[in-house]
Amino acid sequence: MRPLAIAALALPLLAQHGRYLSDSQHPSIGNPQAVAAGSKLFMGSCAGCHGPDGGGGARGPNLVRRSLWHPLSDDAIFNVIRKGVPSAGMPPTQLPDDQTWNLVAFLHALTGPASTNPVPGDAAAGKAIYSGAKAGCANCHAIRGQGGHLGPDLSNIGGSRPLAVIREAIVEPAKDLYYLGNEAATVTLKNGKTLKGVAKNRSNYSLQFVDTAGRLHLIAMNDVRELALSSTTPMPTDYVKRLTRDELRDLLAYLAAQDIRK
Amino acid sequence: MKLLALTLSLAAFAQVQHEQIAKGAAEDWLTYAGNYAGWRYSPLNQITSANAKNLAAKWVYHVPGARGLKSSPIVYQGVLYVTNTNSIYAIDGRSGRLIWQYADPRSKSNSVDRGAAIWGDRVYFTTSDNYLVALNRHTGALIFNRKFADIELGTTSASAPLIAKGKVIVGSSGGDSGMRGFVMALSADTGETLWKTYTVPAKGEKGAETWGDLIDYGGGAAWLSGTFDPASNTLYWTTGNPWPDYNGDVRKGDNLYTCSLIALDLNTGKMKWYFQFTPHDTHDWDAQSWPVLLDTEIDGKPRKAVLHANRNGFFYALDRETGEFLRATQLIDKVTWAKGIDAKGRPIELPNAQPTPQGNWVCPSVKGATNWMGQSYNPGTGLLYVLTLEQCGMYFKSSQEPVPMKNFSGGGATEEGGQVILRALDPKTGKRTWEYPMTGVGRMWTGTVSTAGGVLFTGDDDGHFVALDAKSGRNLWHFNLGETLTASPVVYSIDGKQYVAIPSATAVFAFGLFERAVGVEPPVIRMR
Numbered sequence: 001m002r003p004l005a006i007a008a009l010a011l012p013l014l015a016q017h018g019r020y021l022s023d024s025q026h027p028s029i030g031n032p033q034a035v036a037a038g039s040k041l042f043m044g045s046c047a048g049c050h051g052p053d054g055g056g057g058a059r060g061p062n063l064v065r066r067s068l069w070h071p072l073s074d075d076a077i078f079n080v081i082r083k084g085v086p087s088a089g090m091p092p093t094q095l096p097d098d099q100t101w102n103l104v105a106f107l108h109a110l111t112g113p114a115s116t117n118p119v120p121g122d123a124a125a126g127k128a129i130y131s132g133a134k135a136g137c138a139n140c141h142a143i144r145g146q147g148g149h150l151g152p153d154l155s156n157i158g159g160s161r162p163l164a165v166i167r168e169a170i171v172e173p174a175k176d177l178y179y180l181g182n183e184a185a186t187v188t189l190k191n192g193k194t195l196k197g198v199a200k201n202r203s204n205y206s207l208q209f210v211d212t213a214g215r216l217h218l219i220a221m222n223d224v225r226e227l228a229l230s231s232t233t234p235m236p237t238d239y240v241k242r243l244t245r246d247e248l249r250d251l252l253a254y255l256a257a258q259d260i261r262k
Numbered sequence: 263m264k265l266l267a268l269t270l271s272l273a274a275f276a277q278v279q280h281e282q283i284a285k286g287a288a289e290d291w292l293t294y295a296g297n298y299a300g301w302r303y304s305p306l307n308q309i310t311s312a313n314a315k316n317l318a319a320k321w322v323y324h325v326p327g328a329r330g331l332k333s334s335p336i337v338y339q340g341v342l343y344v345t346n347t348n349s350i351y352a353i354d355g356r357s358g359r360l361i362w363q364y365a366d367p368r369s370k371s372n373s374v375d376r377g378a379a380i381w382g383d384r385v386y387f388t389t390s391d392n393y394l395v396a397l398n399r400h401t402g403a404l405i406f407n408r409k410f411a412d413i414e415l416g417t418t419s420a421s422a423p424l425i426a427k428g429k430v431i432v433g434s435s436g437g438d439s440g441m442r443g444f445v446m447a448l449s450a451d452t453g454e455t456l457w458k459t460y461t462v463p464a465k466g467e468k469g470a471e472t473w474g475d476l477i478d479y480g481g482g483a484a485w486l487s488g489t490f491d492p493a494s495n496t497l498y499w500t501t502g503n504p505w506p507d508y509n510g511d512v513r514k515g516d517n518l519y520t521c522s523l524i525a526l527d528l529n530t531g532k533m534k535w536y537f538q539f540t541p542h543d544t545h546d547w548d549a550q551s552w553p554v555l556l557d558t559e560i561d562g563k564p565r566k567a568v569l570h571a572n573r574n575g576f577f578y579a580l581d582r583e584t585g586e587f588l589r590a591t592q593l594i595d596k597v598t599w600a601k602g603i604d605a606k607g608r609p610i611e612l613p614n615a616q617p618t619p620q621g622n623w624v625c626p627s628v629k630g631a632t633n634w635m636g637q638s639y640n641p642g643t644g645l646l647y648v649l650t651l652e653q654c655g656m657y658f659k660s661s662q663e664p665v666p667m668k669n670f671s672g673g674g675a676t677e678e679g680g681q682v683i684l685r686a687l688d689p690k691t692g693k694r695t696w697e698y699p700m701t702g703v704g705r706m707w708t709g710t711v712s713t714a715g716g717v718l719f720t721g722d723d724d725g726h727f728v729a730l731d732a733k734s735g736r737n738l739w740h741f742n743l744g745e746t747l748t749a750s751p752v753v754y755s756i757d758g759k760q761y762v763a764i765p766s767a768t769a770v771f772a773f774g775l776f777e778r779a780v781g782v783e784p785p786v787i788r789m790r
Contacts, residue, residue, distance in 0.1 A: 142398070142401075142403045142404075144404055144405065144406060145396075145398070145403070145404065145405035145406065149398060149400060149401045149403060153398075153401065153402065153403035153404060155403065155404035156367060156404070159367060160367065200361065200362075201359055201360065201361065203357075203359065204782060204784060205357065205782050206354065206356070206357040206359055208354060208359065208361050210400060210401060214398075214400055214401065215400060216341070216361065216399075216400035216401070218340050218341070218354050218355075218356065218357075218361075220356070220357075220782075221782050221783075221784065221785060222780065222782050222783065224785035225785055225786065226785055226786040226787075226788065227785050227786070227787045227788070228787075228788045228789075228790055229787065229788070229789050229790070230789075230790060231789045231790060260366070260367055260368055260404065260407060261367060261368040
């Protein structure tokens with residue numbers, strides 16, 4: 001992604017207090033001017049290590065996905081920026097308080113849903129990529145009833161995930177986070193029947209299975225002879241090569257716009 | 263994986279059709295009351311009055327964040343669809359394992375939800391801020407969510423949609439704070455509005471003369487699913503109280519069509535007839551308790567009847583083709599506001615029963631002689647099972663200026679003591695055949711279901727799930743669910759095994775006949 005385009009994120013990042021954790025009363029949080037100022041600081045000082053969209057770089061961790069699991073409070077983010085993480089090579093900063101808070105405001109907004117942020121790219125072109133043969137997203141994922149049923153429904157993907165998380169799910173789908181509960185599998189039943197599809201919910205006693213036609217099967221484990229599970233994601237892992245940079249950007253713009261609230 | 267790149271086709275799936283819903287509950291439970299006539303009856307007979315003593319718990323599913331579930335599950339091909347506020351859960355009916363869930367991320371209101379509906383390959387529910395949500399029944403994937411009414415006008419949505427011949431029928435909640443009630447038909451394909459019928463006339467329309475200046479906020483909410491007669495294409499829907507609830511001075515007249523049963527044409531929404539149980543109500547006695555459709559003899563004459571146990575203390579039989587009043591009998595023992603119902607169906611009111619600034623002691627209480635909890639009609643016993651409440655209370659009137667949509671109800675009411683009694687009524691005579699008194703504090707809202715096995719399932723006022731002999735009311739079995747019950751049970755069958763499931767306040771429980779456990783041998787699991 002182009003840093004300049006991402007800088008445009010800054011403009012209207014509307015108030016997203018408490019999207020994942022609500023503990024700061026600082027006035028910069030959710031303030032568009034503070035977010036814009038924070039974005040500039042981020043591009044200048046942070047993007048080199050953490051990536052232009054906060055999605056992680058060669059030296060710094062992903063700031064966005066992390067927040068889904070162990071969200072840092074705004075005050076804790078402030079302290080990390082101020083003091084750095086010397087053991088990991090992140091230097092302390094000398095920024096005054098108000099600028100540090102601007103940076104916190106930007107990070108707070110960045111971890112909010114993609115649909116609430118302006119994203120670069122052409123969503124209409126992205127829709128064509130989504131549905132087209134080259135990316136083939138719609139073969140497995142549905143948006144408002146259009147598309148396949150093996151992969152997670154994406155009708156609200158922009159309304160529920162930060163942009164960097166969506167991007168990572170496309171370019172690195174093999175990370176375990178994205179296919180737990182969606183194990184590609186072949187089931188052979190004791191009655192000889194074989195089913196291919198996705199194991200949605202598997203226990204030692206029962207299995208919920210969506211076959212390649214999108215049909216749900218409720219199976220007792222006592223009826224299963226063999227369960228063959230894929231050790232990797234059913235999603236193609238070559239989108240970085242398969243799509244051009246611009247196509248990926250447009251696809252992300254389309255996905256970011258998918259929000260049930262709109 | 264190559265197999266995942268296959269082009270998918272959904273055309274060959276089992277689709278829920280009108281005929282399946284119309285034939286009533288069997289293995290599946292496809293509409294709110296089990297069948298369109300509102301019977302909450304199952305023809306399954308594996309569990310009988312003889313073997314119900316062997317009932318055992320099969321599974322429990324704890325609904326995340328639930329407090330007071332009011333949902334009556336829909337069951338199709340072994341999957342239960344249970345709603346909570348702005349959310350729906352698909353649960354494996356054999357194991358209780360969650361298959362998928364959908365939580366609406368958008369709604370800004372969080373009132374109760376009474377259940378889902380199913381049609382084709384989709385399940386439907388409404389959000390409390392009046393969106394119809396359609397989901398793929400296999401995966402929970404969103405098909406559409408479409409707004410049908412404006413919450414800014416004081417209406418919310420709580421009832422389970424009723425689907426009749428591809429039309430999704432929804433209604434309005436919110437009648438206690440000043441709004442205009444309605445029933446609507448939406449397209450099951452797209453969610454678009456097909457018709458909308460208000461339960462209170464507009465100024466100048468017929469019936470408006472029964473109101474004063476507040477007619478625009480008259481209430482008449484339609485917050486409970488109704489019933490449907492496919493033969494005549496008629497919907498039977500009940501309407502709630504006029505607003506403000508307890509102060510009738512500002513709305514002199516009968517306040518049509520509140521506290522009524524209305525018969526609507528499915529295709530057009532046109533009102534065929536109405537019957538008002540409680541003209542000019544001042545006790546918040548909504549008519550919500552669903553209309554039971556039954557062809558039977560009423561006082562010796564064969565009739566196409568609609569039966570209605572009303573909150574005002576009386577049990578009615580009407581002709582469902584014309585709305586003609588046929589008979590009313592007293593539903594509970596203590597009724598102090600009316601000494602009976604006259605030959606035309608109008609209550610013969612007694613003095614000193616209206617709310618006053620000092621308060622008047624009136625029976626039944628504001629909760630009513632019965633309420634929306636599900637009744638059951640069993641064709642095997644010929645009995646209608648109704649949960650009744652013997653309770654009285656003080657009714658107060660406020661002379662404050664009514665302000666719509668500000669939770670102003672024109673007064674208040676108390677509920678004091680009280681006892682829940684399950685009563686088996688004979689539709690032919692309106693009289694009681696047996697009754698099952700319960701201990702407790704008069705707080706339960708659970709309904710009933712009865713079966714061809716001669717078993718009647720219900721909750722009791724102490725938080726037990728109980729099985730009774732449908733003929734005699736004799737207790738057969740009980741199980742402590744440990745909390746106040748507010749939802750109704752359903753019966754279904756998977757792989758030849760009969761289950762009965764009931765949501766408690768926070769969880770869904772399923773029961774079936776005891777079976778010895780079979781150890782589960784793990785299958786061969788290969789990674790590749």
